[in-house]
Amino acid sequence: MKRVILGLLLFAVAGSARLEAHAFLKRAEPAVGSTVQTSPGEIRIWFSEKIKSASSTIQVFDASGKEVDKRDIHSDRSNPALLRISLPPLKSGTYRVVWRVVSADRHVTKGSFTFRVTH
Amino acid sequence: MVVVAACLAACFFMPQSIRAHGFAGSRFFPATLVTDDPFVSDELSLPTVSSIVTPEEGGTRETEIAVDIAKRITPNFGVELGESVINLRPPNESSQSGFGNLELAAKYEFFESDEHETILSAGAEVEIGGTGNKRVDADSFSTWAPVLFFGKGFGDLPNAISFLRPFAVTGQVGVVIPTSASSRTVKLDEATGERDIDIERHPDVLAWGFALEYSVIYLQEQVKNIGLHPPFDRLIPLVEFAFETPLNRGEEGLTTGTINPGVIWSGKYFQVGAEAMIPINSRTGNDVGFIAQLHFYLDDLFPHSLGRPLFAGKK
Numbered sequence: 437m438k439r440v441i442l443g444l445l446l447f448a449v450a451g452s453a454r455l456e457a458h459a460f461l462k463r464a465e466p467a468v469g470s471t472v473q474t475s476p477g478e479i480r481i482w483f484s485e486k487i488k489s490a491s492s493t494i495q496v497f498d499a500s501g502k503e504v505d506k507r508d509i510h511s512d513r514s515n516p517a518l519l520r521i522s523l524p525p526l527k528s529g530t531y532r533v534v535w536r537v538v539s540a541d542r543h544v545t546k547g548s549f550t551f552r553v554t555h
Numbered sequence: 556m557v558v559v560a561a562c563l564a565a566c567f568f569m570p571q572s573i574r575a576h577g578f579a580g581s582r583f584f585p586a587t588l589v590t591d592d593p594f595v596s597d598e599l600s601l602p603t604v605s606s607i608v609t610p611e612e613g614g615t616r617e618t619e620i621a622v623d624i625a626k627r628i629t630p631n632f633g634v635e636l637g638e639s640v641i642n643l644r645p646p647n648e649s650s651q652s653g654f655g656n657l658e659l660a661a662k663y664e665f666f667e668s669d670e671h672e673t674i675l676s677a678g679a680e681v682e683i684g685g686t687g688n689k690r691v692d693a694d695s696f697s698t699w700a701p702v703l704f705f706g707k708g709f710g711d712l713p714n715a716i717s718f719l720r721p722f723a724v725t726g727q728v729g730v731v732i733p734t735s736a737s738s739r740t741v742k743l744d745e746a747t748g749e750r751d752i753d754i755e756r757h758p759d760v761l762a763w764g765f766a767l768e769y770s771v772i773y774l775q776e777q778v779k780n781i782g783l784h785p786p787f788d789r790l791i792p793l794v795e796f797a798f799e800t801p802l803n804r805g806e807e808g809l810t811t812g813t814i815n816p817g818v819i820w821s822g823k824y825f826q827v828g829a830e831a832m833i834p835i836n837s838r839t840g841n842d843v844g845f846i847a848q849l850h851f852y853l854d855d856l857f858p859h860s861l862g863r864p865l866f867a868g869k870k
Contacts (some may be wrong), residue, residue, distance in 0.1 A: 545581075
């Protein structure tokens with residue numbers, strides 16, 4: 437039993453260099469639930485896995501539910517786990533970021549968070 | 556035959572987006588240790604180790620090492636197989652070890668709301684009598700149980716109480732029905748030569764329980780990044796409540812169970828969890844026990860083979 441457990445653990449840990457898994461949000465700019473003093477030029481989200489940007493979406497909505505992003509989602513050239521989308525100048529208010537991403541192994545994860553702009 | 560082979564090949568190699576263990580919308584539910592979660596998934600619990608002193612024979616320590624594997628047949632339907640090695644150590648007697656009965660289960664996920672982070676499943680569980688060892692009290696009769704499973708995340712709470720959104724509850728309710736209403740044990744009294752006949756009655760039992768959990772993962776991803784770093788950003792503190800209430804045959808209402816506070820750490824390919832097991836009354840026990848589990852996400856470890864449903868759909 438011990439050998440089986442150790443074997444599985446070693447496999448899971450050693451295999452992590454080549455395997456993919458569900459993509460979780462690691463961090464975002466603006467940060468999840470944060471308040472910023474100036475309008476951010478873009479939303480950047482770092483995920484725990486490489487993302488298929490062509491199959492993934494990020495949308496940014498204002499308090500009335502109107503989409504305000506520039507619909508130009510793209511992955512970062514140097515980091516396939518980073519997705520970016522541009523924003524126009526934002527007025528003061530609360531904005532919701534809604535994301536849905538497909539990781540390299542085709543697992544889908546999604547989520548949303550808000551940030552606030554106060555000029 | 557060719558058609559079957561082609562279908563199987565398509566299931567394994569067809570490129571499509573897939574959903575898997577423990578997700579309803581943006582909510583990730585971990586696999587709980589005592590109560591079964593509502594998800595149909597490809598997962599392996601190896602091992603689950605528990606130990607608690609039961610009231611049997613004045614206080615018997617029961618230690619169990621269990622393995623459970625679950626496999627999706629379709630995205631919404633899966634089967635499970637469980638086996639355990641049990642050690643019983645009565646006071647002032649030598650300990651006994653042996654296998655418990657083989658357990659089989661099937662589960663069908665019939666409702667999921669991503670928006671409300673809600674999931675409902677129905678299933679059936681069977682413990683096959685006589686497949687374990689009598690010396691560790693494995694029953695000679697089988698039991699079967701229809702079970703309803705549920706899960707609900709509170710991500711749809713209003714902004715004013717957004718710090719409660721990481722809460723979620725999962726649970727199950729079912730009735731365990733024995734295939735034999737009673738069993739007779741005949742013992743020969745060597746001193747008198749008389750036979751003692753002991754009749755043990757087996758009631759139907761309502762098995763119910765739930766887990767209340769607070770996900771730090773959800774807090775940092777969806778509500779507010781409070782700056783926690785690994786490994787603390789992957790913690791899910793929880794309390795599990797697991798009860799059994801006999802329904803008939805002279806034992807009505809004699810509920811037993813435990814309340815289990817603990818924590819789960821969820822990584823990319825596996826999770827580990829540990830809980831204390833606090834008996835709710837003296838019928839359950841008088842000492843605090845423990846349960847710990849190493850649990851693998853087979854759908855993440857083997858996304859293109861073992862971790863996929865045998866017959867994939869569009870989910």
